Amino acid sequence: MKHWHFFRWSLMLAxxxxxxxxxxxxxxxxxxxxTVSGETSLSGQIGSVVLYRxxxxxxxxxxxxxxxxxxxxxGLKGWPVTVNPIMFTLENPPNDxxxxxxxxxxxxxxxxxxxxEEEVTTVRFKSETNELDVLLFTRAVVPPSGRPLVVxxxxxxxxxxxxxxxxxxxxxxxxxxVGRSAARDIIFTFSGEGFLPLNTGGVRTLSxxxxxxxxxxxxxxxxxxTLSGNLATITxxxxxxxxxxxxxxxxxxxxxxxxxxxYASGSARPTATPTAISRPQLVVMGYRSDVDPLQPxxxxxxxxxxxxxxxxxxxxxxxxxxxxxxxxxxxxxxxxGGVSASGSDLSTFAPLGSSNIIYLGDVPLGxxxxxxxxxxxxxxxxxxxxxxxxxxxYDDEKGNRQVNDxxxxxxxxxxxQVEVGxxxxxGFFQVGMPTMLPLQVTNLGRKSAVxxxxxxxxENAELSNNVSLVGALEPGGYFTLDVNFTPFQAGxxxxxxxxxxxxxxxxxxxxxxxxxxEVAEAPVMETPMVPGExxxxxxxxxxxxxxxxxxxxxxxxxxxxxxxxxxxISPETPPGEVxxxxxxxx
Numbered sequence: 001m002k003h004w005h006f007f008r009w010s011l012m013l014a015x016x017x018x019x020x021x022x023x024x025x026x027x028x029x030x031x032x033x034x035t036v037s038g039e040t041s042l043s044g045q046i047g048s049v050v051l052y053r054x055x056x057x058x059x060x061x062x063x064x065x066x067x068x069x070x071x072x073x074x075g076l077k078g079w080p081v082t083v084n085p086i087m088f089t090l091e092n093p094p095n096d097x098x099x100x101x102x103x104x105x106x107x108x109x110x111x112x113x114x115x116x117e118e119e120v121t122t123v124r125f126k127s128e129t130n131e132l133d134v135l136l137f138t139r140a141v142v143p144p145s146g147r148p149l150v151v152x153x154x155x156x157x158x159x160x161x162x163x164x165x166x167x168x169x170x171x172x173x174x175x176x177x178v179g180r181s182a183a184r185d186i187i188f189t190f191s192g193e194g195f196l197p198l199n200t201g202g203v204r205t206l207s208x209x210x211x212x213x214x215x216x217x218x219x220x221x222x223x224x225x226t227l228s229g230n231l232a233t234i235t236x237x238x239x240x241x242x243x244x245x246x247x248x249x250x251x252x253x254x255x256x257x258x259x260x261x262x263y264a265s266g267s268a269r270p271t272a273t274p275t276a277i278s279r280p281q282l283v284v285m286g287y288r289s290d291v292d293p294l295q296p297x298x299x300x301x302x303x304x305x306x307x308x309x310x311x312x313x314x315x316x317x318x319x320x321x322x323x324x325x326x327x328x329x330x331x332x333x334x335x336x337g338g339v340s341a342s343g344s345d346l347s348t349f350a351p352l353g354s355s356n357i358i359y360l361g362d363v364p365l366g367x368x369x370x371x372x373x374x375x376x377x378x379x380x381x382x383x384x385x386x387x388x389x390x391x392x393x394y395d396d397e398k399g400n401r402q403v404n405d406x407x408x409x410x411x412x413x414x415x416x417q418v419e420v421g422x423x424x425x426x427g428f429f430q431v432g433m434p435t436m437l438p439l440q441v442t443n444l445g446r447k448s449a450v451x452x453x454x455x456x457x458x459e460n461a462e463l464s465n466n467v468s469l470v471g472a473l474e475p476g477g478y479f480t481l482d483v484n485f486t487p488f489q490a491g492x493x494x495x496x497x498x499x500x501x502x503x504x505x506x507x508x509x510x511x512x513x514x515x516x517x518e519v520a521e522a523p524v525m526e527t528p529m530v531p532g533e534x535x536x537x538x539x540x541x542x543x544x545x546x547x548x549x550x551x552x553x554x555x556x557x558x559x560x561x562x563x564x565x566x567x568x569i570s571p572e573t574p575p576g577e578v579x580x581x582x583x584x585x586x
Contacts, residue, residue, distance in 0.1 A: 032125055032132040033059050034069065034090065041137040044109045048502045049452050050138050052105040056125065058090040066091055069127050073105055076120040079138070080108040080453075082471030083123070105136060106450050106471055113140035146180025148242050150209060152252050158218070162257035166225040168198065171234065171254065173217045177209035183240040183248075184208045185385040187407050188217055192234035193279065194224040195256075203407065205387070209240075223258075232256045237283070237406070241385060245293075245411045245505055251283070281310030282317065282363065282392040284406045293413040293503075297379045299352060303372045304390075306363065314363040314394040314402075321356035321373065322346040323389030325403055348386050349375045349410065363394070383414040383504035413504050416449035418442060418473070420497045420513040423480055431490050431522040437483040439497065439515075443473035452500035454481060460489040470499060487519040 037055045044050035058067055067090045073081045088101045107121055121136040157163065158170035171190075177183050186206040190197055198220040206215055221234070236252040285307045291300035308314055318326065322344035344356055352374045363369050392404045423440035439456065443449050451470035456463055464484040473479060487493055495515040503509050543563070554560060 032069070032127055032130045033063075033067070034125060034132060035059060036125070036132070036134050040135065041139075043139040043141050044107070045506070045508065046109055046113050046115075046140050047111045047452075047500070047508050048109055048506065049450055050107045050109060051450060052107070052136055054103050054105065054123070054134070056088075056090070056101045056103060058092065058099040060092065064092050067127055069101075069125050071103060072124045072126065074122055074124075075107070076122070079110060079113075079119045079121070080469040080471075081121055082106045082469065084448075084472040084474075104450070104472060107136065107138045108452055108469060109138065109140045115141060147246070148177055148181050148183035148209070148211070148240065148248070149179035150175055150177055150183050150186060150238055150240055150248075150250060152176075152236075153214065155254050157256075162259040163223050164259040165223055165227040167223050167259075168220065169223065170218050170220045171256075173219075173236070173252075173254075174214060175206070175209065175217055175238075176214045177211055180211060181242050182208055182210050184243065185387075185409055186238065186240040187387055187409065188219070189237040189239075189405060189407050190219050190221075190234060191237075191404065192221075192232065192256075194227045194232060195234055196222040196224065198222055202405070203387075203389075227258055230258055230260070232258055235281075239407060239409055241409055241411070243505065244507060245385075247287075247409055249285075278312040279310050279396050279402060280308055280312050280314035280363070280365070280394060280404075282314060282394065282404050282406070283307055283309050284390065284408060285368065287408050289410070293415065294377050294410060295413055295415060296377055296381045298377045299374065300377075301372050301374050303370070306360075306369045306371065306392075308363045308365050308367055310365065312397050313365050314392075315397070317360040317363050317392060317394040319358045319360055319371070320344060320391040320393065321351055321358070321375075321388075322349075323391045323405060325391065326357075326393050345389060348378050348381050348412075349388055350378065352376050377412060381412050383412055386410050386412060411505065414447065415503060415509070416443065416451060416473075416501060416511065417445035418449065418451070418499065418511060419444055420499075420515065422515070423478075426517070429485070429487060429493070429517055429519045431487055431519060433522070434484055434486045437485040437495065437517075439481045439483060440478050441470060441473070441481075441497075441499065442478045443475055446475055448475065449473050450501065451479075452502070454479070455498045456481070456483050457496045457498070458485070458487075458493060460487065461493065462486040462488070490519050490521045493517050493519045 035057050037057070038053055040052070042050050042052065056069065068087065069090060070087050071083045071085070073083050075081050082105075084104045084106075085101075088103075090101060091099050105121070105123060107119065109119075117140045119138045119140075121138065123134045123136060125132045125134070152173055153176045154174045156172050158172055159167075163169055173188075175186075184207070186209060188204040188206075190202040190204075200219065202219070204217050204219055206217065209215060232255075234254045234256060236254060238250040238252060239247060241247050283306070284304055286305040288303045289300045290303070291298050294300060306319075320326070324343035324345075346356060354373070358371070358373060360369060360371060386409065387407050388410050390406045390408065392406070394402055394404075396402055419442050421440055421442070422438055424438050426435065426438055429435055437456070441451070441454065450472045454468050454470050456466040463486075465481075466483045468481050470479045485495075493516065495517060497513050497515065499511045501509055501511070551563065
């Protein structure tokens, strides 16, 4: 009977557990009340760090309690990955200012990766027993080789040709990149005698062209009523950069068909012969900076190579940094009130030591003029490619005032500012003695820095635990690494620390700093000698039973029962000879 009651209660308990099991499983495996958005598939060059920016937002789950979320990340192939921050708190909606958090996932593409190899990184958001997984797909690519080459495949008039004097029209260019790498920050500057640019001031831009990519550029013009003849030309100066920041310049010439003026019906009138237009054309053929790379606050000298590619000499040439025109006497002679520049843009790059108006004098036809000016980068400038406009104001040989605008591109970086040092006194270094080297990397900049691998090397020494991934460092943050250091040579020892990272233009860079420590000689260990005349210790001779019996009998007879002492071996004793004891010769 007792067994029947036990079986009945066991059966009821099993039924209750079967009913409640789905409830507990749902509670344990429930998902977090959050949504995660952002790019989840990116490519990165081998040896670089790929950054994923994910936005985490809490959704209304009926709970008013704050939600604390912990973030973990791990790659399927073991590529290094860091998370910043690793823990945060989200309020319940509708508190929009505190229910959203942005996080950064940094995945390092190792140098051993192959082209096209992919890594799957699992980012896990956890809170108590609930969790949510997000997968990131990172693909390794080989940096492209070769330069970009931007060319014009075709052009045309949107309204159809030919163009009549006084007509407004749109010029469409079909541009293509036939090079082997991407072209970035492409700037088109249009100029032409008798054609007035509309809407954009004669400057159009494209963010970039990938290899074999094609895009159209449209610039609208107003044809001057004074145009005559059958043909006219428009010059297009094209400047662009490759992924490494190297600048290239191309000059294009577009021919425009003109419509002859309409004459009144009646007798025929002679056709006017167009006169050749003679005018200077100043072009920046090259430019260099003595500081590379440029950063916010950098003071640098900009060197320019200017050439007159026109058909006549340029007189009284004035260069205006930042672009613009001269306000004063239009004849080229300064007015009594002076001459000033208007319309200049100096918000990012400003002149030092002089104004933005620089007098260059006369530039004959075909001559190359070299000039330089000192500039400073605004401390509030953000990293990027900045077009910098330069205007040339000059007179032609007839005294007519001409204005020619040129645009160059300057790259501004924001590189990490870190310092490598020791976070405590390492103590005493000695030859052959393993010692821990307590290294610390500190971010001294005003913004976060994402760093790659940190490698510690030294000559005449053995190092272990000397490579580690640094990851993201907040302003004032630090990263420590304890390196096992065994020196093999006394004296000053240089410790070289190299940190890799990716700059603002996705190019690999490195930071190298050197620490110097003092290594002492190892102490000399001396072998103790036996007191006396410099003899070496001799091994005692083992006693037999008869030796012990003989000493016992000598003791009974009063002749002494002491054990004989071994004779010290002199260093001069030849090998194989038995030394003679103090008792005399045998």
